[in-house]
Amino acid sequence: MPPTDTTPDAPSPKKEAAAAVLPRGGAPGIRFEKVVKRFGSNVVLRELDFSVAPGERVTLIGPSGSGKTTILRLLMTLEKLDDGLIWVGDDTLWHMEKGGKRVPANQRHLHEMRKRIGMVFQQFNLFPNMNVLRNLTEGPVRVLGLSRDEAVERARGLLDMVGLADKIDAHPSQLSGGQQQRVAIARALAMEPRVLLLDEVTSALDPELVVGVQDLLRDIARESDLTMLCVTHEMGFAKDISDRVLMFDQGQIVEEGPPDRIFGEPSEQRTRDFLQAVLAS
Amino acid sequence: MSDVLDSYQLLLKGAWVTVQLTLYGSALALVLALVFGLVGTSRLRAVRALNRVYVEFFRGTATLVLMYWFFYSLPLIGLRFTPMFAAVLALGLNVGAYGAEVVRGSVNAVPRAQYEATVALNFTPLQRMRRVLLPQAVALMLPPFGNLLIELMKGSAVVSLITISDLMFRAKQIQASTGETLWTYVAILVIYFVIAQVLQLAVRLAERRVDRMLGRAPSREASLSTIAAGAPGAEVR
Ligand SMILES: Nc1ncnc2c1ncn2[C@@H]1O[C@H](COP(=O)(O)OP(=O)(O)OP(=O)(O)O)[C@@H](O)[C@H]1O
Ligand SMILES: [Mg+2]
Numbered sequence: 345m346p347p348t349d350t351t352p353d354a355p356s357p358k359k360e361a362a363a364a365v366l367p368r369g370g371a372p373g374i375r376f377e378k379v380v381k382r383f384g385s386n387v388v389l390r391e392l393d394f395s396v397a398p399g400e401r402v403t404l405i406g407p408s409g410s411g412k413t414t415i416l417r418l419l420m421t422l423e424k425l426d427d428g429l430i431w432v433g434d435d436t437l438w439h440m441e442k443g444g445k446r447v448p449a450n451q452r453h454l455h456e457m458r459k460r461i462g463m464v465f466q467q468f469n470l471f472p473n474m475n476v477l478r479n480l481t482e483g484p485v486r487v488l489g490l491s492r493d494e495a496v497e498r499a500r501g502l503l504d505m506v507g508l509a510d511k512i513d514a515h516p517s518q519l520s521g522g523q524q525q526r527v528a529i530a531r532a533l534a535m536e537p538r539v540l541l542l543d544e545v546t547s548a549l550d551p552e553l554v555v556g557v558q559d560l561l562r563d564i565a566r567e568s569d570l571t572m573l574c575v576t577h578e579m580g581f582a583k584d585i586s587d588r589v590l591m592f593d594q595g596q597i598v599e600e601g602p603p604d605r606i607f608g609e610p611s612e613q614r615t616r617d618f619l620q621a622v623l624a625s
Numbered sequence: 626m627s628d629v630l631d632s633y634q635l636l637l638k639g640a641w642v643t644v645q646l647t648l649y650g651s652a653l654a655l656v657l658a659l660v661f662g663l664v665g666t667s668r669l670r671a672v673r674a675l676n677r678v679y680v681e682f683f684r685g686t687a688t689l690v691l692m693y694w695f696f697y698s699l700p701l702i703g704l705r706f707t708p709m710f711a712a713v714l715a716l717g718l719n720v721g722a723y724g725a726e727v728v729r730g731s732v733n734a735v736p737r738a739q740y741e742a743t744v745a746l747n748f749t750p751l752q753r754m755r756r757v758l759l760p761q762a763v764a765l766m767l768p769p770f771g772n773l774l775i776e777l778m779k780g781s782a783v784v785s786l787i788t789i790s791d792l793m794f795r796a797k798q799i800q801a802s803t804g805e806t807l808w809t810y811v812a813i814l815v816i817y818f819v820i821a822q823v824l825q826l827a828v829r830l831a832e833r834r835v836d837r838m839l840g841r842a843p844s845r846e847a848s849l850s851t852i853a854a855g856a857p858g859a860e861v862r
Contacts, residue, residue: 422741451750458747469742472839473760482756483746515840535746 365501366568371538372433372460373398374419374571379428381414381595388414389595391428398433401565401572403582403603406592407618412575416541419573420463421454432460432539462537466544468524470516476503476527477512480534488535495534502530506560522553526560533564540564542574546581554578561585577622579607591615628803629812632795639795640816646712646791647778647824653717654724654777655770661721662728663754676725683722689783691715696787712784720777727769731762764835771828775821782817792816 375395381388388411396402404412417423418430421437430437439446440453449457470479480499484490490498503509506526508519516524525545532540542561546554558581565572565585576582582589582603589606591599591614599612610616657679665676683691695711706714735758743753785794792813800809 420741420745422744455747455749458744461745463745465738465742465745467738469738471739471742471757471761473757475840483748486752486756487747487749517840532745 365498365505366533366564366570367536367538368569371399371569371571373400373431374539374573375429375431376415377429377431379418379430380426381411381418381423382426387595389418392595392597394590394597394600395431396571396573399569399571400588401574401586403574403576403586403589404592405575405577405582405589405606405618405622406598407621410592411595412592413543416463416543416573416575419539419541420461421458432457459535460537461539461541462532462535463541463543464525464529464532464545466548468516468521468528468548470524470528470531472516474516475512476508476514476516476519479516479527480531483531483535498534499530502534503527505563506530507556520553521549522556525549525553525557529557529560529564537570539571539573542572542576544575544577546576546578558584579619579622583607591618593618629799629805629808632799632803635795635799636792636812636816639790639792639813640820642790643778643781643792643817644820646709646716646781646784646789647774647820649709649713650716650720650777650781651774653713654720654773657717657721658724658728661725663732663759665725665729666732676729680722680725683718684726686719688715688719688780689786691718692784692787708784708787708789711787712781712789716777716781720773720780723773723776724770727766727773728762731765732758734765735761760838764832764839767828767832767835771825771832774824774828778820778824779817 373396376392378391378393379389380391392411392415404415406412414423418425419432419437425438429439435457436446436449437454437457438449440449441447471482474482477496477499480502481490481492481495484495484498485492500509500512503512506529508523508526508530511519511523511527516527519527525548529545545561546557549557558578561581562584564570572585574582574586586603588600589603590597591606591610591612593614599606599610599615606615607619610619661676661679664672665680667673692712692715695706695714696708699706732754739757739761740753743757748756781791782793784791785797790798796809796813800806803809
């Protein structure tokens, strides 16, 4: 049984802490070029084109099944694309150069590319066989080759930032959903990604825990220069953190623009219908 | 009855042989189960085929037949094993096949989201398995492993057919010399039972450790499975 919070979720993290631990510089842009993704006969993305500038914060909205999660999963290399190219910075994610030709990426290429990208999941996906500290240090030690001391120091800084310094020895199962998600955010940042993918990171949380996680992400957005791609149904949150909103339907971009315009005066009927449905729910 | 008790040294000797068979056999079974079980989770069809061949072959052959084969047939082509080695090999190969299925099933039962988190953290395939998937799968493996361990111990009662003086063999010996059929077999019934309880206890302790690693109170399911296996750990909490 998940523990229930008796105390209100911890307050917004310390901004100085955020500024101190968040990496800066070198955030790459992202570009989808005629990307096709199918599941069997279901064509989820049909020749999708869009790009995200270095350091830009983009929110994806759209009805269920429109392919938002698929876009993030393609970027995290959790799904393979069927056609087209995905660029992260100056390199293609799923292809590499070999003898002047473009060939499908091998494991080593994917490993190199994944160094730039981090993802936070809807269901947190912390490792239940490790305590909070190990969840945060395992990647930096094993994958990035940090010494244990360096990794622990980094973990402490990040836990401080997410307001959970006192939970360092706790077990994921002893944390509330909101706390688990904040640990998961810290775990992703511990790998020093330059692109952060967020897939409905508050939608599995009890309503009273949502604000704490959103405040944290607001601070991260403000204090870092990460390129961020975010799927959310929380319009207020999307307005706060994003430079641009993309409205998807059926694997295509229906409309895009700054959040104020998309949420305030959308020009497409499908966007209006979608926003109405979200507000009604 | 007192005749049987007078022969306790013989019984203890036999019990010790049975314990050795169980320990060596299960050590071999564990290694085989891990190797072929993990092979069975590979993405490559050819590698997975290795798992199928091993599992189907050794699950489908009686331990006793294997023992005869190692002990009586292989010498014909110049391969000579000690009886103990032949017995351990046969027990380990047979139980290892069941264990491989347990390992494969347990690893595949770890939620896919855990695998995805390891990809997002850029773990190598080996690190994914070693650091995340396998430790979590162990929690699922332990209860069935406990049952297999006891199966192996009980299955060893046929080794006297390849000249090993295990507990069962000693019982027949004592029965023949004292004529005490009833009490002899009561005695070894009790000894087999006690050995099984000790094995079950060891598995319970391992389960506790894994529960602690996963940060959860010892689970109800675990105690249910031990009841099913006939163990005493059925304490109600
Ligand atoms: N592993 C899969 N196998 C088969 N079909 C899939 C798979 N993953 C996604 N799909 C399909 O792809 C389409 C897009 O799914 P996706 O999860 O990207 O949508 P979404 O926009 O994130 O929706 P939601 O708002 O409900 O999360 C859906 O039709 C879905 O059924
Ligand atoms: Mg989705």
